[in-house]
Amino acid sequence: MSQCLNPDCLLQNPSGSTNFCHECGNKLLLGDRYRSQKIIGQGGFGRTFLAVDEYKPSKPPCVIKQFYPQFQGASSIQKAAELFELEAVRLEQLGKHSQIPELLAYFSQDERQYLVQEFIDGENLAQTLKSQGYFSETQIRNLLNNLLPVFEFIHSRQVIHRDIKPENIILQQDGQLVLVDFGAAKYATQTALAVTGTRIGTAGYTAPEQANGKAIHASDIYSLGVTCLCLLTEVEPIDLFDDSEFEWVWREHLKTSVSSELGQILDKMIQPAIKKRYQSATEILQALASQSPQPSPQVSPPPPDPLKSARGVDYTRLRDLLAAGKWKEADQETIKVMLKAARREKEDYFDTGSMDNFPCDDLRTIDQLWVKYSQGRFGFSVQKKIWLEVGGKVDWDTEKKLGDRVGWRKRRKGRKDWLSYNDLTFNLQAPEGHLPWVRCCVRVGFGLVGWWGLVLFSRIENCKL
Structure with missing residues (x-):
């Protein structure tokens, strides 16, 4: 698509069109180089367009800022025009920096000012x-x-x-x-x-x-x-x-x-x-x-993962999945090995009795593997720390606060809802404590309840994770 830059037209021209707008005949290429695709922002003094640089083989994205004041007032418009030009001057003076958008061009066309800069994705x-x-x-x-x-x-x-x-x-x-x-x-x-x-x-x-x-x-x-x-x-x-x-x-x-x-x-x-x-x-x-703790000197290589289990559970596959960064598969494997350690494979869920007696060796092994291979971002002990920070209570309000902190809840249409499993983030960009997620696997009486607040938390405390 080619978005016409004429403020009185703004027609979306189809792909493969000529270099002139089908409606008003305005040039579609800015500076014979930058093709606008769509409007991504606008205000009282102009519009911002997503565009591509057609001079380069890969046609990388860029941003076109168009100065086009939409209200009267000579002094205000004059000051805005100066600030628009000033942005180009400042970006040019600052030069290249990975955390500042690079200035690509600044010029006038059809009696309007344009600034072209690097597109920042995010x-x-x-x-x-x-x-x-x-x-x-x-x-x-x-x-x-x-x-x-x-x-x-x-x-x-x-x-x-x-x-x-x-x-x-x-x-x-x-x-x-x-x-x-x-x-x-x-x-x-x-x-x-x-x-x-x-x-x-x-x-x-x-x-x-x-x-x-x-x-x-x-x-x-x-x-x-x-x-x-x-x-x-x-x-x-x-x-x-x-x-x-x-x-x-x-x-x-x-x-x-x-x-x-x-x-x-x-x-x-x-x-x-x-x-x-x-x-x-x-x-x-x-x-x-000055507030950051100084790292301890590394005296010797860390010992191999102990993989202890009081119930003879093999944690090799969980370790290998975590070491490979396969977070979703590791999360699913975590549920499997925990059911095995709790001797609840046939039932496929936990009850309060099985969790109250969950072997500490197994809980500690699972936690240590998650903490180690996520570089301290994931694990039951990480979640426990956050739980304490949001109040450490066993109630619905605290459970929601925990969900907010670790990214299990997301705002949608003005309210926060719990995410489904497929909506979770299975990479290291996820919020701290986001994984493992086994919230749906505990049954009390006849209903399913949240994993953390009502069952697992007390066991983690007893096991001193």
Whole structure:
């Protein structure tokens, strides 16, 4: 398909069409090179199109940004045009960086401005928050360690982004974060830092000095701190700040515990007073690093997996599947060997008696295999840790909180539902504690109940996993 770029037409021309729109005759190739395919975003000042670069053999995807103001007001339009051009200038100045979209072209065609940049495949953090729910402390730490080096990079080139928020951070499938939308970015010369400028940013995320037109490097740090609070709480910034007391009350809205160490870092990032705030991304990275435990030196190779079983169960196949990263097959094998260890193969489900007497050696072997081959992401002991973090109670509310944290529940049409087995994520990009999933295999009385909350948890405690 070829999407016409003429704002008064926008016809979707069929594949294999000529280089001119069938409806209005407008050129379909931008700069005789970039072919628009569909609109992927629009606002008051223009549209964004998904496109392909036809100069390259593989025809890689790219993004076309078209400046096309749709309302009156000469001064506003003039300022928007300047910011549009400024985005191209800033991207060119920043050059190539794996976590910033690369500028491919900037020019005018048919009396309209166009910016062409690298296509970033992924969803923004606002979308992730909506689909997966609130972030854990581990996710926030990963975000900071992933994104702060990008701040170091842009700030070292005297660029201030000025619009840090969840919508402007893209999460790629490999877990890498990309900072986008440099339209509000400001070149921070010493003169510019000392002079009041244009007020740009998003309400709630903007630092006080930036709201007064004096953005500095620490302004981006403030906005990133507020972004972290919103991801932790699923609450908008305006509701996380108490105007009457002039203080942040984000802890009142937490859905999971946050360590005092991380809390102190976030508190310093969002200090209204500049002198009390972190002055650079490097300072935050150093604070995070100082909290990380130092790894123990490796003295000798780790011993082979013991594969102990009190019931003579062979765990070789489970070990081999986990070692090969075949997570779905390993999950199914886990159910089989556990039924065998509980001597419930014929019944094909567990009851409270069989779980209360489940051999600790077998439970420990299964857990150690999952923890080892998932690099600490999966396993019963990992799930138990998260269970304790969300309250450690044996009730439906706690079970739902656990499901939210480990990714067993997903928001759909305004509500969260439990995922079916085929909707689970069987790779290391799954949330921590996502596997193993044997939630449906316990029967109490005449009904099926959740695996964790009512049966297995007490046995894991007794076995000291």
